[in-house]
Amino acid sequence: xxxxxxxxxxxxxGLASHRLVSEVFLRHMGNEFLNGLDDAACVATGPLxxxxxxxxxxxxxxxxxxxxxxxxxxxxxxxxxxLGARPRYLTCGFIIEEGFxxxxxxxxxxxxxxAAKEAGVHVVAGDTKVxxxxxxxxxxxxxxxxxxxxxxxxxxxxxxxxxxAVLVSGNLGDHGxxxxxxxxxxxxxxxxxSDSACLNHMVADLLRNVPQVRVLRDPTRGGLAxxxxxxxxxxxxxxxxxxxxxxxxxxxRESCSFxxxxxxxxxxxxxxxxxxxxxxxxxxxxxxxRHEVGGNAASIGEVGDSSRGRVILETGIGGRRMLQxxxxxxxxxxx
Numbered sequence: 342x343x344x345x346x347x348x349x350x351x352x353x354x355g356l357a358s359h360r361l362v363s364e365v366f367l368r369h370m371g372n373e374f375l376n377g378l379d380d381a382a383c384v385a386t387g388p389l390x391x392x393x394x395x396x397x398x399x400x401x402x403x404x405x406x407x408x409x410x411x412x413x414x415x416x417x418x419x420x421x422x423x424l425g426a427r428p429r430y431l432t433c434g435f436i437i438e439e440g441f442x443x444x445x446x447x448x449x450x451x452x453x454x455x456a457a458k459e460a461g462v463h464v465v466a467g468d469t470k471v472x473x474x475x476x477x478x479x480x481x482x483x484x485x486x487x488x489x490x491x492x493x494x495x496x497x498x499x500x501x502x503x504x505x506a507v508l509v510s511g512n513l514g515d516h517g518x519x520x521x522x523x524x525x526x527x528x529x530x531x532x533x534x535s536d537s538a539c540l541n542h543m544v545a546d547l548l549r550n551v552p553q554v555r556v557l558r559d560p561t562r563g564g565l566a567x568x569x570x571x572x573x574x575x576x577x578x579x580x581x582x583x584x585x586x587x588x589x590x591x592x593x594r595e596s597c598s599f600x601x602x603x604x605x606x607x608x609x610x611x612x613x614x615x616x617x618x619x620x621x622x623x624x625x626x627x628x629x630x631r632h633e634v635g636g637n638a639a640s641i642g643e644v645g646d647s648s649r650g651r652v653i654l655e656t657g658i659g660g661r662r663m664l665q666x667x668x669x670x671x672x673x674x675x676x
Contacts, residue, residue, distance in 0.1 A: 347441040352471030365447050366467060369454040374430075374465035382465040384430050387489030391426035393417055394485040400674035402449065402480060404523040406516075406534030407610075409482060410449035412676060414456035415537050415610055416561065417486040422541040423557045423613065425496040425548060426488035431457060432466040434483040439474045449480070460539040462486070491548050500555035501576035505644040506622035508615040510543070510635040511536065512588045513565050517607030518596060520675045531592045536634075538611035543632040547615070551625045556616035561676055563667040564606040568614060569652045570666040579645035582654045582664070588639045606667050608675045616644065 350357040374382040397413045421428040519535040560568035573580045629635035652664040
């Protein structure tokens with residue numbers, strides 16, 4: 342394509358639209374489902390289908406460790422996997438502001454294609470709309486994921502039971518801090534990168550070996566504290582955390598302290614929370630750790646006997662404090 346910027350004509354449905362689809366999207370994402378250029382795709386799924394949809398509007402579009410394209414794939418793949426499902430198919434919709442650099446769009450699409458290949462999913466349908474300058478902020482991406490359940494019934498945040506162990510698959514707060522630093526032009530002694538990654542392969546391994554897993558959730562917006570509050574509320578049980586066991590990179594901890602941020606409320610895009618019977622906790626932890634994305638997994642707490650649905654943190658000096666759900670946006674436009 343000779344154009345260097347997206348024009349309104351690219352969203353008209355005419356020749357420019359067809360060229361954009363064939364020379365950018367199909368060039369990177371082309372497969373047996375997309376290449377026919379039909380209005381819909383027919384896909385084969387299992388008897389129970391898991392579905393999730395999400396919209397991504399991160400600022401900046403490119404950040405250390407990822408970009409809006411890979412983030413869109415990772416985020417949707419992970420949401421399907423948290424239900425206890427194997428993601429199979431994705432759809433994607435693009436809302437592009439007139440004047441957006443074509444080279445940046447192609448870079449993002451190529452990143453999406455690599456992420457989809459890594460996750461083992463097909464992009465089977467998509468749509469592109471171009472809006473006038475000022476009607477959108479550069480680029481928004483909407484994705485829908487479909488997958489087949491690996492268990493007899495889907496996992497739910499309501500599944501936590503008294504005495505269960507609470508695990509997390511790695512360091513907390515990396516994505517939120519990396520995006521914030523890129524947005525504000527901040528640098529640290531040790532560069533902080535987003536943890537954005539697909540978790541479905543690790544989840545499949547975990548469920549194959551420990552089908553007794555009660556809850557899987559990815560602590561994205563609102564971070565660990567907010568997601569655990571959701572689980573506690575859905576399950577009607579207190580969750581007790583040990584501050585000393587929370588895996589937080591020292592650079593992230595120090596930077597958050599300096600910036601007035603709390604890593605327990607920062608978004609993560611490549612981590613999961615796993616609630617599992619205590620008798621299977623060590624086995625589950627070992628499975629998480631044998632995957633690169635779970636290499637720093639840790640047991641961080643347990644489900645208590647109270648039915649008040651609270652999240653309580655045992656501090657490093659032996660005290661206790663409540664962790665409430667996030668109010669407002671600690672950092673906007675992070676996913």
